[in-house]
Amino acid sequence: MAADRYGRDVLNGSGPPSVPRVPVVEGVIGLVVEDATSGWCGAITGWSKGPDGWAVLLEDRHGRDRPFAPGPRFLVDGALVDLVRPAPAAVPTAPARTASGSIAVSGQRARVALPSRIWVEGRHDAELVERVWGADLRVEGVVVEGLDGVDDLSGRLREFGPGEGRRVGVLVDHLVGGSKETRIADAAMAEWSDDVLVVGHPYIDIWQAVKPSTAGIAAWPNVPRGVPWKEGVCAALGWGTDTGAAWRRLLAQVNDYTDLEPTLLGRVEELIDFVTAP
Numbered sequence: 528m529a530a531d532r533y534g535r536d537v538l539n540g541s542g543p544p545s546v547p548r549v550p551v552v553e554g555v556i557g558l559v560v561e562d563a564t565s566g567w568c569g570a571i572t573g574w575s576k577g578p579d580g581w582a583v584l585l586e587d588r589h590g591r592d593r594p595f596a597p598g599p600r601f602l603v604d605g606a607l608v609d610l611v612r613p614a615p616a617a618v619p620t621a622p623a624r625t626a627s628g629s630i631a632v633s634g635q636r637a638r639v640a641l642p643s644r645i646w647v648e649g650r651h652d653a654e655l656v657e658r659v660w661g662a663d664l665r666v667e668g669v670v671v672e673g674l675d676g677v678d679d680l681s682g683r684l685r686e687f688g689p690g691e692g693r694r695v696g697v698l699v700d701h702l703v704g705g706s707k708e709t710r711i712a713d714a715a716m717a718e719w720s721d722d723v724l725v726v727g728h729p730y731i732d733i734w735q736a737v738k739p740s741t742a743g744i745a746a747w748p749n750v751p752r753g754v755p756w757k758e759g760v761c762a763a764l765g766w767g768t769d770t771g772a773a774w775r776r777l778l779a780q781v782n783d784y785t786d787l788e789p790t791l792l793g794r795v796e797e798l799i800d801f802v803t804a805p
Contacts, residue, residue, distance in 0.1 A: 549599040552608040554583050560610060561602040562595050569593070574612050581612050625662040626783040627796075632666050641668045643694040643802035644687070649673050651774055652698060652733045659784055660795060667803050677708060680715050680725075689722035696798030702727020724801045726794045732756050734777060736791040741780050 554560070554571050561568040562585070569585035572592060576582075582594035595601075599609040623631040645664075647653050653673045657664075664671065674683065677699055689695050697715070699708045702725075712725035730736050734757065735747050750759030757770040766773040784792055 549607055549609045551611055552601075552603060553613040554597065554610045555613055558603070560585065560608075563600050563602050563607065567593055567595070583610060583612070624783075626659045627663050628784050629663050631662065639668055640670045641802065642692055643669065643696075645669055645671045645696045645698065645798050645802055646674050646683075647671060647698045648676055648700050648733075651778075652700070654778060655733055655736070655781065655787075656698075656795060658778060658781055659787065660799065663799065667799065669799060669802055677711050680711050681718065684715055684719060684723060689719045691722070693722065694802045694804075695719075695723050696801045697723070697725040698794060698798060699725060699727035700733060701729065701731050703729050724798065726797055728788075728791050728794055730788075730791075733791075734760065734774070736788050737777060737781060738786055738788060741786040742777055743780070 552558075554574065556571055556573065558571045559569065560571065567585060567587065569587040569592075572584045572586045574581055574583055575594060577594075579596070581597060583597055584592050584594055586592050597610045597612060599607065601608055601610045625631050645656070647656060650673050653671050656671050674680070674697075677697070680697065684695060687693070687695060697712070699712055702708050702712060708727060712727065715723055715725055728736055731750075739746050744764060748760055748763035750756050750763070757773070758768070761767060761770055761773050766776075780786065
């Protein structure tokens with residue numbers, strides 16, 4: 528029998544002949560293609576957008592560019608393809624960061640609290656540390672506790688009983704040479720040399736660790752001796768007499784670590800490393 532040159536009979540009731548599907552190919556830079564209609568052959572040098580839509584630019588072997596509308600009209604290695612514009616490269620997104628600048632850990636529950644502790648002088652100190660480092664501390668399982676001052680630091684440490692796996696990191700205000708706080712810190716670390724670390728910042732109060740620009744002031748005012756520092760600051764800045772309300776307004780201005788003085792940042796990070804070390 529002679530072969531049927533034209534395929535099956537379209538009138539035999541079996542439906543239209545199937546049409547081969549043209550493969551889709553992304554027109555990436557450098558791919559050599561041929562326009563099947565005109566015979567123009569060249570490497571793709573880019574895509575341009577005009578009033579009629581996108582066009583692919585082909586550069587022939589003589590260095591001449593010519594635009595062509597994309598679609599199922601090109602040959603690659605002799606095979607017909609449907610040339611399409613490549614999808615724009617996805618812009619990598621930066622990992623989410625916590626307020627302290629650390630990479631945020633998503634989907635992880637807060638860790639059970641470690642036996643070790645970070646102690647700070649008062650409630651305002653604890654609230655500031657929580658605002659900036661709270662997410663990190665929950666991941667690490669570190670609890671921050673206020674002391675209401677460090678005058679009885681040695682007594683508190685004896686009650687706590689520092690030892691292996693029970694470290695204490697202490698953040699102290701106004702830790703400068705010759706101060707009462709420095710003498711207290713030296714005595715504590717001499718007694719518990721391996722399990723207690725006392726660090727501090729030079730500011731009279733934790734308020735001063737907030738950058739003046741964050742607080743909306745030119746500088747923190749000098750408060751005369753004998754005047755309670757917070758009350759003196761509120762009076763000098765016209766913040767009223769309610770120091771608690773003034774602190775809440777100040778704390779609300781702190782969004783992340785960039786709103787704090789670097790001196791405080793380094794000390795808090797040092798304490799976190801100390802109490803979480805194996």
